[in-house]
Amino acid sequence: MEVLVSSAIGVLTAAGIYMILRLRTFPVVIGMSLLSYGVNVFLFATGRLVVNQPPILREGVTSYTDPIPQALVLTAIVISFGMTAVVVMLALGAFIEAGDDRIDLDESEGDQ
Amino acid sequence: MMEHWIIAPVVLPAMLAPLIVLWMRYDLVTQRVASVLGMSALLILAIVLMVSASNGPPEVYRLGNWEPPYGIVLVLDRLSALMLVLNALLGLTVVLYAIGSGWDRRGWHFHSLMQFQMMGINGAFLTGDAFNLFVFFEVLLIASYGLMIHGGGKARLKSGVQYVVYNLAGSTLFLFALGTIYSVTGTLNMADLAQKVGQMPADDTALIAVGAALLMLVFAVKAALVPFQFWLPATYTNAPGPVAALFAIMTKVGVYAIVRVYTLIFPITGTTGTLAHDLLLPAALVTLVIGMVGILGARDLGRAVTYSVIGSVGTMMLAFAQFTQGATAAGLYYMVHSTLVAAALFLIADLVRERRGRWGLSLVDAPLLRNHGLLAAFFFVGALAMAGMPPLSGFLGKLMILDATRGQWGLWATVLITSLIAIVGFARVGSQVFWRPYGFSDEEAPDLPKDMTSPALAFTATGGLIAGLVALTVLAGPVSRWMQGTAAQLFAPANYIDAVMGGAEARAQEAAQIGLHAHGHMTVIDEMRQEDAGSDPAVDPQTATPQTGHDAPASH
Numbered sequence: 001m002e003v004l005v006s007s008a009i010g011v012l013t014a015a016g017i018y019m020i021l022r023l024r025t026f027p028v029v030i031g032m033s034l035l036s037y038g039v040n041v042f043l044f045a046t047g048r049l050v051v052n053q054p055p056i057l058r059e060g061v062t063s064y065t066d067p068i069p070q071a072l073v074l075t076a077i078v079i080s081f082g083m084t085a086v087v088v089m090l091a092l093g094a095f096i097e098a099g100d101d102r103i104d105l106d107e108s109e110g111d112q
Numbered sequence: 113m114m115e116h117w118i119i120a121p122v123v124l125p126a127m128l129a130p131l132i133v134l135w136m137r138y139d140l141v142t143q144r145v146a147s148v149l150g151m152s153a154l155l156i157l158a159i160v161l162m163v164s165a166s167n168g169p170p171e172v173y174r175l176g177n178w179e180p181p182y183g184i185v186l187v188l189d190r191l192s193a194l195m196l197v198l199n200a201l202l203g204l205t206v207v208l209y210a211i212g213s214g215w216d217r218r219g220w221h222f223h224s225l226m227q228f229q230m231m232g233i234n235g236a237f238l239t240g241d242a243f244n245l246f247v248f249f250e251v252l253l254i255a256s257y258g259l260m261i262h263g264g265g266k267a268r269l270k271s272g273v274q275y276v277v278y279n280l281a282g283s284t285l286f287l288f289a290l291g292t293i294y295s296v297t298g299t300l301n302m303a304d305l306a307q308k309v310g311q312m313p314a315d316d317t318a319l320i321a322v323g324a325a326l327l328m329l330v331f332a333v334k335a336a337l338v339p340f341q342f343w344l345p346a347t348y349t350n351a352p353g354p355v356a357a358l359f360a361i362m363t364k365v366g367v368y369a370i371v372r373v374y375t376l377i378f379p380i381t382g383t384t385g386t387l388a389h390d391l392l393l394p395a396a397l398v399t400l401v402i403g404m405v406g407i408l409g410a411r412d413l414g415r416a417v418t419y420s421v422i423g424s425v426g427t428m429m430l431a432f433a434q435f436t437q438g439a440t441a442a443g444l445y446y447m448v449h450s451t452l453v454a455a456a457l458f459l460i461a462d463l464v465r466e467r468r469g470r471w472g473l474s475l476v477d478a479p480l481l482r483n484h485g486l487l488a489a490f491f492f493v494g495a496l497a498m499a500g501m502p503p504l505s506g507f508l509g510k511l512m513i514l515d516a517t518r519g520q521w522g523l524w525a526t527v528l529i530t531s532l533i534a535i536v537g538f539a540r541v542g543s544q545v546f547w548r549p550y551g552f553s554d555e556e557a558p559d560l561p562k563d564m565t566s567p568a569l570a571f572t573a574t575g576g577l578i579a580g581l582v583a584l585t586v587l588a589g590p591v592s593r594w595m596q597g598t599a600a601q602l603f604a605p606a607n608y609i610d611a612v613m614g615g616a617e618a619r620a621q622e623a624a625q626i627g628l629h630a631h632g633h634m635t636v637i638d639e640m641r642q643e644d645a646g647s648d649p650a651v652d653p654q655t656a657t658p659q660t661g662h663d664a665p666a667s668h
Binding site: 020038047048072075076079090098104 | 300
């Protein structure tokens with residue numbers, strides 16, 4: 001399972017980085033999503049991989065999975081979802097305003 | 113009672129912002145009144161907290177009264193109090209300027225976004241929890257995305273997209289860094305992290321060093337250190353003037369985080385050694401050179417100012433990268449100065465842009481501006497301060513930094529030569545913009561934008577920042593003594609750790625005494641690491657760190 005999870009993180013991150021280096025906003029948005037999936041799985045793994053155990057610490061319970069990364073992942077998912085929505089709206093706005101979805105700035109556009 | 117005020121700088125704007133959106137949506141006048149009142153209250157609050165923080169150890173606010181390291185804590189020490197005051201001061205000035213110049217009516221929700229921005233920045237300065245720092249970074253970023261594209265327009269939206277993508281990538285990196293650190297230490301509370309990292313064996317530091325370096329990259333993105341400065345020029349040039357002025361504190365959030373994390377969690381004497389120093393010093397030197405040379409190469413006034421911001425970040429990081437008490441004090445003084453002067457220059461650039469009509473800020477001949485005398489004087493003062501010429505605080509700040517880095521000749525040479533380059537660059541920009549109306553002698557000055565509310569208020573706000581610079585210069589003695597005390601507190605992290613982590617036993621016993629059941633868990637993580645299947649977690653409070661559990665609510 002370790003191999004599966006770690007290679008999944010690696011592939012997601014590599015694909016995400018490749019995509020955010022593209023020139024158009026759509027692949028960049030996809031790349032951001034892939035990156036955030038990769039980091040979410042990574043955060044899960046930081047509490048060590050435990051199968052079929054409750055994320056609860058009580059007296060008498062001796063075997064459990066670390067609950068903190070799960071809380072962190074929840075927060076990270078919510079934030080990355082919101083941020084993706086923002087970047088999609090912004091990219092749409094820029095596309096409508098400028099007529100193309102290139103992500104780079106021309107020299108003339110950089111200066112006002 | 114005093115301790116509850118620590119959270120007020122976060123709660124106040126968090127309450128005011130939705131009120132402005134929902135209740136005062138269509139009434140700009142009430143929005144303005146609420147915004148100015150909110151910012152003033154924030155400033156008063158910050159000053160009270162600063163006074164309270166300067167006479168004692170760090171104060172801790174435990175959210176929901178959960179004990180650290182489980183609960184989130186806010187920590188008020190001298191550094192965070194200083195940043196709060198600086199932020200509130202800037203926020204008030206920017207709101208006044210935005211009202212005066214009419215920027216707040218060129219798009220929706222300027223004032224509520226400002227309040228959310230204040231909330232995020234204040235939270236980032238106050239929090240004592242690394243993951244909470246991430247959350248507040250996101251709060252301030254999402255507000256800044258809205259402010260950045262305020263008013264719309266093609267160039268602004270396109271550079272807005274770049275800014276958002278760059279920062280989203282930075283946020284992902286932040287999560288990777290936090291995950292790495294958590295997987296090694298099992299905690300994200302900064303004080304607890306400091307303890308845990310300090311106890312790590314010296315021959316097993318590879319993973320935590322990776323975490324520390326990743327975190328450095330994240331903060332370098334925020335602070336616009338080379339090689340992560342590419343987002344800054346386009347963003348700041350295309351952002352509305354008052355927003356760019358507010359963004360002067362945004363790079364300082366990154367600087368603050370570097371200073372906080374690498375004095376508290378990864379000190380130079382600690383497990384990861386001189387890692388931070390080795391990474392920061394070359395980056396700061398190159399940042400300084402690129403920033404100041406960029407002024408010389410700029411083709412408009414706005415670009416010149418943005419590059420000078422990069423250069424000033426490089427200068428202060430040179431000081432902070434020393435990780436000595438004296439250099440940090442000098443860096444803190446320079447940081448206050450650089451925030452004020454950068455904001456002032458952005459406001460001046462905006463005043464010029466509004467008065468130059470179709471010529472904008474580009475360095476070409478144009479008719480004489482309205483108010484050109486006053487504007488030229490403002491720019492002259494700002495440029496002098498930014499370049500570090502006497503008599504203003506820029507000179508004093510650079511002098512303190514040079515004094516604290518005696519013997520490092522390469523550093524001295526870089527600072528002095530780049531100051532000269534900055535002077536030449538600003539002289540070129542200033543003389544072109546203010547002194548070359550040739551060929552337009554019979555032409556009228558361009559008209560002002562129609563939606564200006566009160567140019568006088570805009571000038572007053574800008575003048576206020578310059579008055580702040582003068583005050584910083586006149587009061588350099590007391591201010592730098594205060595900074596010395598702040599640096600001393602930063603370099604005694606034991607006080608911070610003690611304030612956060614200490615006293616848990618006493619509180620648990622107090623809770624037990626008033627008849628509530630106090631649990632005595634060992635920390636979850638220690639137990640996991642030990643995988644000590646047979647141990648009973650409920651041991652006596654003397655040997656383990658007791659934690660008030662779910663059913664032991666606040667005792668006071």
